[in-house]
Amino acid sequence: MNWIAFHFGCRFFYQKLLGGKTISEANILLKKSYDDPQLVFDQELPLWKKIFNVTDSERLAFLLNLYGKLDLSWPQSQINKLYHLRSYLLFISIIFLLVSLIYQSFVFPSFMALYEEMNLPIGYSIEKFNTILTTSIFIIIIINISLLRFSFLIKKMMLYPASFSLSLLDRMILSSSLVKSMQHIQALVYAPLDTDLNELSTKKSNLIKQLTNDNLNVPEEMQYMLKAAQDEFLQLVNKRIIKLVTMLAVVIVSAVAYFIIAAYSPIFAFGEIV
Numbered sequence: 090m091n092w093i094a095f096h097f098g099c100r101f102f103y104q105k106l107l108g109g110k111t112i113s114e115a116n117i118l119l120k121k122s123y124d125d126p127q128l129v130f131d132q133e134l135p136l137w138k139k140i141f142n143v144t145d146s147e148r149l150a151f152l153l154n155l156y157g158k159l160d161l162s163w164p165q166s167q168i169n170k171l172y173h174l175r176s177y178l179l180f181i182s183i184i185f186l187l188v189s190l191i192y193q194s195f196v197f198p199s200f201m202a203l204y205e206e207m208n209l210p211i212g213y214s215i216e217k218f219n220t221i222l223t224t225s226i227f228i229i230i231i232i233n234i235s236l237l238r239f240s241f242l243i244k245k246m247m248l249y250p251a252s253f254s255l256s257l258l259d260r261m262i263l264s265s266s267l268v269k270s271m272q273h274i275q276a277l278v279y280a281p282l283d284t285d286l287n288e289l290s291t292k293k294s295n296l297i298k299q300l301t302n303d304n305l306n307v308p309e310e311m312q313y314m315l316k317a318a319q320d321e322f323l324q325l326v327n328k329r330i331i332k333l334v335t336m337l338a339v340v341i342v343s344a345v346a347y348f349i350i351a352a353y354s355p356i357f358a359f360g361e362i363v
Contacts, residue, residue, distance in 0.1 A: 092162040094130035095137065099157035106150050112141065135250055139282050155281055158308035163247050163319060175236050175330065178337050182229050185341060189222055189348055196352075218351045225344035232337045235262050239333065243326055246271045249278050264329055270322040277315055281307070 098119060105115035116132075123129070130137070140156065143149045197218060239262050246253065260268055272287045279286055280293035300307045 091127070091130050092160070094128050095134070096157050096160070097128050098130050098132075098137075099140075099153045103150060103153035103157055106146065106153065112149065136279070136282075139279070139284060143282075152281055155308050155311070159311055159315070161249065161278065161315075164323070172240065172330075174334055175240070178334060178341065179233055179236070181341060182233050182337070185345060185348075186226055186229065189226060189344075192348075192352060193219065193222055221347060222344070222351075225340060225347070228340050229337065229344065232333060232340065236330075236333050236337065238262055239329065249275060264325070267322070267325045267329060270318070270325055274315070274318045274322060277311065277318060280311075 101119055101123075102112060102115045105118060106112070110118070132138070132141070136156075140149070140152050143152060238259070242255070242259055242263055255263070255268065272289055275286055276289035276293040279290065280297045283294045284290060297307060297311070300310050
């Protein structure tokens with residue numbers, strides 16, 4: 090989401106409303122006067138549609154002024170390094186899967202045929218090779234899929250949709266604390282609109298009303314609260330990524346170690362016989 094354009098649009102509409110224009114007239118002027126891609130935002134965004142649907146001009150001006158001053162962008166640099174690590178491990182996983190599948194399909198059957206032909210005893214690592222390797226590959230695939238799904242869900246949640254539904258599996262991938270943290274942020278972002286998004290919405294809406302009644306700078310106070318909530322959310326994201334990446338790294342290292350041992354065992358066995 091281009092939040093810079095969104096905030097610009099809010100400020101533009103606010104000024105036009107002060108000048109006596111209607112929201113529809115202001116929208117026509119915006120599209121006519123500004124065609125710079127950096128200043129064009131998606132007016133189908135749920136947040137904007139809720140603002141646009143407010144009919145009371147005084148309340149609409151309040152909302153436009155507030156959202157025009159509120160920075161809704163995310164400091165994503167905190168999680169970029171971990172995403173790079175995830176991508177690196179995904180690449181390693183793909184290489185390992187290709188090598189192991191080639192070995193399992195073409196090389197290992199040849200070794201087994203020689204063992205049977207020479208009537209040699211089969212060790213545990215060789216006997217259970219297919220089972221252990223297949224299980225390791227399955228676990229690696231599951232963790233990688235979980236990491237990719239996790240990344241997709243985080244990006245989706247950071248778009249501030251009006252609502253989002255998560256399956257039980259998605260909630261397991263994200264963790265309950267992450268879901269709760271995002272609900273906290275969403276309730277805060279939509280609080281000025283008095284929208285019932287989740288169980289925290291009423292509390293946050295009442296908070297905005299109290300700030301307004303006390304003549305405090307609502308955008309500024311909201312910005313402080315939003316930044317703190319975003320920081321907490323990103324910390325939880327980092328912890329979750331670290332946990333999933335660590336699990337993946339441990340499985341990959343264990344699988345590679347076993348693969349090397351199992352792959353070289355027949356070679357050493359034949360070497361001793363020769």
